[in-house]
Amino acid sequence: MRPLILAAALLVGLTAAEPAPADGFTVAVWRAPALRAAVMRSLAAERAIAGAGVLPDPMVGADVGRERPREGEDMTMYGAMIEQPLPRWGERDASRLGARAQAAMARAELAERAGALAADVATALAEAEAAAASATLVAASLQRMRSLGDSVRAQVASGGAMIGTALAVETRVQQLEVQLAGFVQRQSDATSEVRGLLGLADDVPVPAAAWPDPAQVSERTLPMVQRAEAERAEAEAMTREATARGNPESSVGLAWERESAGTEMQTDKVSLIVRMSLPVWRSSYAASADAARTRARAAMHDADASARMARAAVARAARAVEQAGRAQAAADATAARAGSELDAVIRQVGSGGARFAEGIDLLERISEAHMQAIEARMNGRIAQAALWRLAPPGPPPAESTP
Numbered sequence: 001m002r003p004l005i006l007a008a009a010l011l012v013g014l015t016a017a018e019p020a021p022a023d024g025f026t027v028a029v030w031r032a033p034a035l036r037a038a039v040m041r042s043l044a045a046e047r048a049i050a051g052a053g054v055l056p057d058p059m060v061g062a063d064v065g066r067e068r069p070r071e072g073e074d075m076t077m078y079g080a081m082i083e084q085p086l087p088r089w090g091e092r093d094a095s096r097l098g099a100r101a102q103a104a105m106a107r108a109e110l111a112e113r114a115g116a117l118a119a120d121v122a123t124a125l126a127e128a129e130a131a132a133a134s135a136t137l138v139a140a141s142l143q144r145m146r147s148l149g150d151s152v153r154a155q156v157a158s159g160g161a162m163i164g165t166a167l168a169v170e171t172r173v174q175q176l177e178v179q180l181a182g183f184v185q186r187q188s189d190a191t192s193e194v195r196g197l198l199g200l201a202d203d204v205p206v207p208a209a210a211w212p213d214p215a216q217v218s219e220r221t222l223p224m225v226q227r228a229e230a231e232r233a234e235a236e237a238m239t240r241e242a243t244a245r246g247n248p249e250s251s252v253g254l255a256w257e258r259e260s261a262g263t264e265m266q267t268d269k270v271s272l273i274v275r276m277s278l279p280v281w282r283s284s285y286a287a288s289a290d291a292a293r294t295r296a297r298a299a300m301h302d303a304d305a306s307a308r309m310a311r312a313a314v315a316r317a318a319r320a321v322e323q324a325g326r327a328q329a330a331a332d333a334t335a336a337r338a339g340s341e342l343d344a345v346i347r348q349v350g351s352g353g354a355r356f357a358e359g360i361d362l363l364e365r366i367s368e369a370h371m372q373a374i375e376a377r378m379n380g381r382i383a384q385a386a387l388w389r390l391a392p393p394g395p396p397p398a399e400s401t402p
Contacts, residue, residue: 025210026393029118033199038110045099045106052099053092056085059253067259076260083253083273090244098237104230111223115392118212121197122385125209128190130378134371135183141367142176148360149173172360211384212391214314222390224306228299235296242289249277310390313383320376320383327376334369 029035063079149169194206219225253273260266 023396024207025118025121027396028198028200028207029114029121029393030395031199032117032197034117034197035110035113038106038113042103042106042110045103049096049099049103053096055092056087059083059085073265075265077257078260079255079257081253081255081273083251085251086249088244088247088249090240090247094237094240094244097240098234101230101233101237104233105227108223108227108230111226111392112389114395115223115389117197118388118393119385121194121207122209122211122388123382124190124193124197125206126378126381126385128187128194129209129381130374131183131187131190133374133377135180135187137367137370137374138176138180138183141363142173142180144363145169145173145176145360148363169360209381210393211381212387212393214317214384214387214391216391217310217314217387218391219307219310222306222310223392224309225303228303228306231299231302232296235292235299238292239289239296242286242292245288246279246286248279251275313386313390317380317383317387320380324373324376324380327373331369331373335366 059082061081061083063077065077065079067075067077069075149166153166191206194200195202195204198206200206251274253275255271255273257269257271258266259269
C-alpha cells in the first residue's frame, strides 16, 4: 500500500492547482445511456437477495377411491395430504450467499462501467483540449507567417528579395492552413465522441473535463478487486452448494385417510410421512466443490494483479504530469528567448532586411516547443483520465436509483 500512497501524494502535489472534479462531469457520466443497463442489473441483483434461500412451497393432495373386496361390502376411500419439501442441509445458506455474490458482482460491473466511461470521456475531452490549444498555436504562427509573407512580397516588389523566398513563405502558409484545419477537425471529432459516449444532443454543451483524486485510489476499493472479491464469494457459494448436494433431500407431510363401508363401518387414519433421498453421487459433488475452491483462489490472484496494476497506473500518471510541467517550462523559456528575437527579425525584414530564413526558423522553434508542451499536457491528462478506472465517480444522490 505504501508505494501507492507515495505516488498518489506526488500526483496530488503536482496537480494541486487543477480544479476538483466538477459535479457536471459526474452527473453527465451517470446519465449516459451506456450506464443505464448496468444500473438496472445492479438494482435487479439487489432485489433478488430477498427471494434467495426460501423454502419450497408445500404440496397438497387429495384422493378418492373405491375398494371392492371379494367378500363383503364395497368400501369408499377418501384421503388428503400436505407435504413440505425440505432443501438439503446448507443449500439455503448457499443460495443466499450466491445471491449476495451476484449483487456484489453487479455492483463491481457497474463501477467498472462507470470508471471506463469516465476515463473514455475524460480522454476525449483531453484530446479536444489539446486540439484546440494546437489550433490556437498554429493560428498564431499562421498570422505571424502571413505578416512575414507581406514583408517578403514587399521586398520582392522593390527588388530586395528573391521570388523563391516569397514562394517558400507562401508554401509554409499553405502548410499551416492545412495543419490548422486538421486540428479543428480533431477537436470536432473528439467533441463528437464525447457526445456519443454521453448520449448528448448536438445543442447540449459537453461537460467540463474532470480528473479523479489520486488520493482516493485505494487497493481495497478498486473495481477489479471488488469483482475478484465477488467472484471469490460466488465460488464460496458454489462450494457450499456442491457440499450441500452431498446431503440428503427430505420432506415431511401429514396424511389423512377415511374408509367407509355403508353407514355402519367407517375408519379414519392419520399418518406422518417422512421422505429422504439417497445421495449416491458424492464423488461428483466433491469434485464440483474442489473446482469452486480453485476458482476462489484464482479470483484472489486476480485481485493481487489488479492492485499491482493500480500502483503502476498511479505512478505513471504522476510521471506524465511531471513531464508535462517540464515541457511547459521549456516551452515558456524557448518562447521568451526566441519571441523578442522573432519580432526584431520581422521588423528588420519589413525595413529591408533579408533574414527571411532566420524568421521562419524562429517560428518553427517556438511552435515546436509549444507543441511538445501541448502533447505532454495531453499525455498527462490521459494518464490522469485512466485513474477513473481505478476510482470510478460515485453516483450523485439523484442518480442513485433509476
